[in-house]
Amino acid sequence: MKQIKIDENVFYVGTNDRKKSLFENNWPLPFGVSYNSYLVADKHTALIDTLEYGSKSDYFDTINALLDGRPLDYLIINHLEPDHSSMIGEVMNRYPQVKVVGSRQCQRLLTSYYSVPEEQVVEIKDEDILDLGTHKLSFVMIPWVHWPETMVTYDTTAKIAFTCDAFGSFGTLDGAIFDDETDSSKYEDEMRRYYSNIVGKYSVNVQKAFEKLKDVEIGTICPSHGLIWRSNPQKVLSLYNKWCNWQSEDGVVIVYASMYGNTEKMADYVARVLAEEGVRQIRIFDVSKTHPSFILSEIWKYKGLILGTCAYNGEMHPQMGLLCSELHISAPKNKIVALFGSSTWNGAGGKALTAFAQQEGFETIAECVQISGKAEDGKFAQLEEMAKLFASKMK
Ligand code: FEO
Numbered sequence: 001m002k003q004i005k006i007d008e009n010v011f012y013v014g015t016n017d018r019k020k021s022l023f024e025n026n027w028p029l030p031f032g033v034s035y036n037s038y039l040v041a042d043k044h045t046a047l048i049d050t051l052e053y054g055s056k057s058d059y060f061d062t063i064n065a066l067l068d069g070r071p072l073d074y075l076i077i078n079h080l081e082p083d084h085s086s087m088i089g090e091v092m093n094r095y096p097q098v099k100v101v102g103s104r105q106c107q108r109l110l111t112s113y114y115s116v117p118e119e120q121v122v123e124i125k126d127e128d129i130l131d132l133g134t135h136k137l138s139f140v141m142i143p144w145v146h147w148p149e150t151m152v153t154y155d156t157t158a159k160i161a162f163t164c165d166a167f168g169s170f171g172t173l174d175g176a177i178f179d180d181e182t183d184s185s186k187y188e189d190e191m192r193r194y195y196s197n198i199v200g201k202y203s204v205n206v207q208k209a210f211e212k213l214k215d216v217e218i219g220t221i222c223p224s225h226g227l228i229w230r231s232n233p234q235k236v237l238s239l240y241n242k243w244c245n246w247q248s249e250d251g252v253v254i255v256y257a258s259m260y261g262n263t264e265k266m267a268d269y270v271a272r273v274l275a276e277e278g279v280r281q282i283r284i285f286d287v288s289k290t291h292p293s294f295i296l297s298e299i300w301k302y303k304g305l306i307l308g309t310c311a312y313n314g315e316m317h318p319q320m321g322l323l324c325s326e327l328h329i330s331a332p333k334n335k336i337v338a339l340f341g342s343s344t345w346n347g348a349g350g351k352a353l354t355a356f357a358q359q360e361g362f363e364t365i366a367e368c369v370q371i372s373g374k375a376e377d378g379k380f381a382q383l384e385e386m387a388k389l390f391a392s393k394m395k
Helices: 059-067 088-094 104-113 184-213 233-244 262-276 292-301 318-330 348-360 381-394
Strands: 005-007 010-012 015-017 033-035 038-041 045-048 074-076 099-102 121-123 129-131 136-141 151-155 160-164 220-223 249-257 282-286 302-312 336-343 369-372
Touching: 005 220, 038 059, 099 104, 104 121, 136 184, 184 233, 184 292, 184 318, 220 233, 249 262, 249 292, 249 318, 249 381, 262 282, 262 302, 262 336, 262 369, 262 381, 282 292, 292 302, 292 318, 302 318, 302 348, 302 381, 318 348, 336 348, 336 381, 369 381
Parallel strands: 045 074, 074 099, 099 121, 160 220, 249 282, 249 302, 302 336, 336 369
Antiparallel strands: 005 010, 010 038, 015 033, 038 045, 129 136, 136 151, 151 160
16 A cells, blocks of 8 residues: 655554444444554654554554564554554554553553553653654643543644544545545534534533643644544634534424324424524434434534424333433533424323423423324414424524
């Protein structure tokens, strides 16, 4: 394979994964994912993060070609989740003298996953310098983005921030590795899906990371998934800044769970009224058809959220329950929220949705609107009123 050079003696040695169906065995990967690993082959040499085990058969051939007979001196671990660390054992086997560099938390977790001799572990802290020759690396601890040991490695010479999961994205790197080699906007949906699915819960910690990095001059961002941002790092910084502060766009996501079409009719009715009232971005999802991963991403994108469910065994529909569970974890904020449901006996679905909204601290614009039995003409007045109120709140 061709050498992929980021700066003098700094190289991309990552790979794409087009085989895996579910990231973390939970999140669909229709466009795959990349695992980015980096090598600094200076007077001293350092590998920054590894790969998911078995994802690149010629990983060490690539590294050895760049090392050109020299040993690997350091393995820097920004983050220990196995999609980046599960090659550590192989690295230790091939370069037995390598020093493993990480945060204090990393040290603790490292030995619970891998067998690394204590004397080869180097604990670093904020602002420590690892001098590789021309390239001098410093470190910024950004705990809980999204594991406790997370840190950024910063090349003070080349102004490169190796940020691991932060500023990452789903989606493989199809030829283009750098943001200026493709239309980077085509990654935006997959970036937001990655953020909302993986990092969103930790938005306060992302805000703290921004605060710690605010005086760092960043020329290039090298994350562990997705594009390298060398021409316009401000683009990914500004997107992450928007998402971690729960800023969203004008528009409404309507999600429904429907067994026999009545709750679906209510969703369509609400959407039609919203459109008549001037709302221009409306997305409707059948929660039983679209995986919560994608719905969550749209919910992070838009300001309005309307949830509707039928009743099911005295609860909300189980697929709506799954979405609510993911919403509880991801915890998007600053939403305008409304609820609806269809009932047969006592409206248990709508009641369960109401309890969920209260538990999450969502302020709903009105009480949950329920239609009993068939959703048909003559029963939509209350739903219309709710939709009109919702549209007015959106303005
Ligand atoms: Fe890409 Fe948190 O691992």
